[in-house]
Amino acid sequence: MIKRTIGLLALCSVLLLPVSSWARDGGDNWGRLSPQERENVRRNYQRWQNLPPQDKEHLREEWDRFKNLPPDQRDNLRRRYDELRKQRRGDKR
Amino acid sequence: MKVPTDTLQTACSDFEEDLVLHYYGDGSEAERNRVEAHLQECAPCRAFLEDLRKLLPRMAKPNDLPQSFWDSYYRETLEKLAALEERKFWWRNFFAPMRAWMLPALGTAAVAVLAVALIFTKGHWNFSLKQPGENIPQEILVDTNQLEFFKSMDMLEALSKLETLEGTKSETGHSHT
Numbered sequence: 258m259i260k261r262t263i264g265l266l267a268l269c270s271v272l273l274l275p276v277s278s279w280a281r282d283g284g285d286n287w288g289r290l291s292p293q294e295r296e297n298v299r300r301n302y303q304r305w306q307n308l309p310p311q312d313k314e315h316l317r318e319e320w321d322r323f324k325n326l327p328p329d330q331r332d333n334l335r336r337r338y339d340e341l342r343k344q345r346r347g348d349k350r
Numbered sequence: 351m352k353v354p355t356d357t358l359q360t361a362c363s364d365f366e367e368d369l370v371l372h373y374y375g376d377g378s379e380a381e382r383n384r385v386e387a388h389l390q391e392c393a394p395c396r397a398f399l400e401d402l403r404k405l406l407p408r409m410a411k412p413n414d415l416p417q418s419f420w421d422s423y424y425r426e427t428l429e430k431l432a433a434l435e436e437r438k439f440w441w442r443n444f445f446a447p448m449r450a451w452m453l454p455a456l457g458t459a460a461v462a463v464l465a466v467a468l469i470f471t472k473g474h475w476n477f478s479l480k481q482p483g484e485n486i487p488q489e490i491l492v493d494t495n496q497l498e499f500f501k502s503m504d505m506l507e508a509l510s511k512l513e514t515l516e517g518t519k520s521e522t523g524h525s526h527t
Contacts, residue, residue: 262453269461273468287491294501301503302486319506320499334512338505341512 358405361398362388369395373402 290298305313323331361369365388371377372385389396490496505512 262457265454266457266461269458273461273465286494286497290497290501297504298497298500299486301500302490305500305503316499316503316506319509320502323502323506323509330516333516334509335505337512337516338508341508342504 358401359394359397361395362392365392365395366398369399370402373399373406 287295305316308316323334326334365385368377368381368385372382377385389399490500499506
């Protein structure tokens with residue numbers, strides 16, 4: 258009786274594993290970032306905390322606007338930003 | 351007046367064991383004859399054998415105990431065995447009051463509750479051994495949109511400029527300096 262119950266619970270636990278990993282996915286966003294991206298997020302979050310409310314509001318609006326752009330435009334803008342950033346780094350050197 | 355005692359008379363040390371065997375009828379014929387011959391000439395050994403005849407039947411006589419004693423003995427033995435078994439499997443006492451179907455039912459219910467909890471707390475579990483983002487609230491770490499926002503914050507600050515360069519800025523969009 259006890260053995261059967263323990264076996265049943267073990268089986269249920271095994272069946273729960275996919276649910277558990279699914280639940281973990283939500284908390285693993287941070288784990289999927291590269292070290293550079295994490296550093297970037299950390300730095301931006303610290304900057305964000307010191308921004309005045311109107312700048313925060315503005316950035317939120319820009320984010321909403323950016324998200325509503327067509328995907329190809331978003332990609333172009335990201336690509337352009339990366340180019341400018343690399344260019345700026347090259348100029349500094 | 352002689353007071354009867356339960357102590358045996360002293361026999362010759364060489365014959366003590368033989369006398370006991372003689373009493374029980376053990377030993378070979380020659381041995382028995384040897385002991386008989388000794389007994390005829392040794393009074394202490396005769397007294398010892400006499401004492402054996404008096405005392406040994408009393409010692410060997412089983413006590414005739416009443417049936418109630420054996421019933422009680424049997425019951426007490428069963429109770430002791432049950433107590434021993436109970437100590438060995440003490441954890442069974444937790445489940446003892448439960449009916450046979452209750453344990454699997456409760457186990458299944460517990461698993462179901464766990465599943466529901468996992469589903470409704472999606473995103474709030476952090477089993478990862480990786481170092482979490484220092485000073486970044488958990489609600490940001492688990493929210494893909496928020497993380498994307500902070501990843502893109504540098505670009506957002508230059509979004510208007512980028513759009514101007516790209517020539518994609520909409521007429522309704524506002525400028526940022």
